[in-house]
Amino acid sequence: MGVLKRVSLAFVLGISPVVAMAQCGDSFNAFKDGLQAEAVAKGIDASTARAFLAGVRQDPAVLKADRAQGVFQRPFIDFSRRLISQNRIDTGRVKARQNASVFDRIERTYGVDRHVLLAFWAFETDFGSFQGNFNTANALVTLAHDCRRPGLFRPQAIAAIELYAQGGFDPRTTTGAWAGEIGMVQMLPQDILTNGVDGDGDGAVRLKTSAPDALMSGGKMLQHLGWRAGQPWLQEVTVPAQMDWSLSGLSTTKSVAEWQAMGVQARQGALSDLPASLILPQGHKGPAFLAYPNFNVYFDWNQSFTYVLTAAYFATRLAGAPVYDAGNPDAGLGPDQMKQLQRKLQARGYDVGKIDGILGSGTRGAVQAEQQRLGMPADAWPTPALLNRL
Known part of the structure; x- marks a missing residue:
């Protein structure tokens, strides 16, 4: 499910999205030259950066995957029923028992509940069974070169070069999700640099093949992001x-x-x-x-x-909670209707982001405001009745 990852990573490395935007869309080779210069400016040996980038190729399949995220147009009930199966629940409980000592260490060291990591492990890679087969170096540089989200992916491409310099990344053979995430819980290179943990004690961080490494790294990352030990979510x-x-x-x-x-x-x-x-x-x-x-x-x-x-x-x-009560929600909007709604809201001055048919935070906020203005239940759920009123 590698999608829509953190957008503030450009600032983590001190790179303005404006700077990155100025270089996206150039010829691909010229763009790689710019990445090499930036990596060298950050202290990476020039020959190392050159070797990393030498074989990197633009991957049209990555761009196609980036544009085709229709699964996120599904409403929560449909989406959750699609992702949560009895098999995933049963497998999760088996994995919890098999890795009990690792989860004990994670809870003791990072304060992250094991069930939280089990859920990510399940959704991201089906407990490591499918981690993606995109060449990671190609994916990251392709997305950094693309002008849609360069502020997110350019720092990740530089981080991948740094991982390569440390011996933890092979640009020819490392594979993962189309968006550049690697391993059983799908971590981006910058996150690996910051939070990678040798959980099995073999002297290396191997997120693709070592469950202890992947889970400990995921736990450390969640703690780094502000997870509060012992609290519910x-x-x-x-x-x-x-x-x-x-x-x-x-x-x-x-x-x-x-x-x-x-x-x-x-x-x-x-x-x-x-x-x-x-x-x-x-x-x-x-x-x-x-x-x-x-x-x-x-x-x-x-x-x-x-x-x-x-x-x-x-x-x-x-963790033992029952199946949620789905209730009887009002009918929602199909993808085309949602796009129509987003255009209407945008015309009224709301920032709904991209017209994509996805009920994101901007669209939810605008829907709630319009419901309140029109005297409708302001629960942020867009319905045909709201669309007709607008």
Whole structure:
């Protein structure tokens, strides 16, 4: 599921997206020359950078994959049912037992719950069984050269050269996802440089073949991103038939006591005494969750709301939570209708990002604002009724 990874990585390496944008789209060979010069300026030996880039080729299949992410147009119920199977649950429990000592170390060292990593391991590579067959060097440089997201991928290409200089990357044979992620939990080169861990003690970080290395590295990365030890991330709740739905969404955070006063209750167990946001992925008639501070860390792993919510929910399932109550949500919009809605919202001055038919954060916020303006339940779930009103 390597997609929509962190967009602030250019700033991590001190490279402005404006600088990267000025160099994208040049001839591919000239672009590689620019990467080589940048790598040398960062202290990498010129012959090493040249050797890395010598065989790198532009990969049209990578660009095709980058443009074809229709799976994220699916609503949460459909998407989560597609990704979460009984086989994945059963396999996750087997993997938890097989790697119990590794997960014990992760929880003790980094404070990251094992079920969170199990869910990523399942979704990213089916527990390591399919890690992608794209040449990683080609993928990263192709995406860095492309002018759609150079601020994300140019720093990753430089990081891959640095990994090569350290002996941890072979530009000819290293393969992974189309977006440049490597290994069982799919980490980008900069993340490997920062958070790679030799979990099995063999003197090398091998994210493709060593589960201890991959899982320990993933745990360290989540801690680095701000994961809070011992705290929950997501909990299913029930909501009353009527309340101020405009308070739902990640932009609003309230205490559990405040949510309870409005009629929000845990579907199982007790609510945690932490600030939380009410998430209604398919409106007030569908599933409902409270998202705790750790939930926000997920967006530093992947920026798709639907993927993040599904991964977080799957982790709770692996930890013993029941299947969510799907409720009876209002009918949503198809991809073409969603694009039509996005154009209408954009015409009204809202920043919905790319017209892609995906219900992202910008579109959700605009939908909620328009629902509130029109006196409709402001639950951020776009319906044909809203589209017709607009």
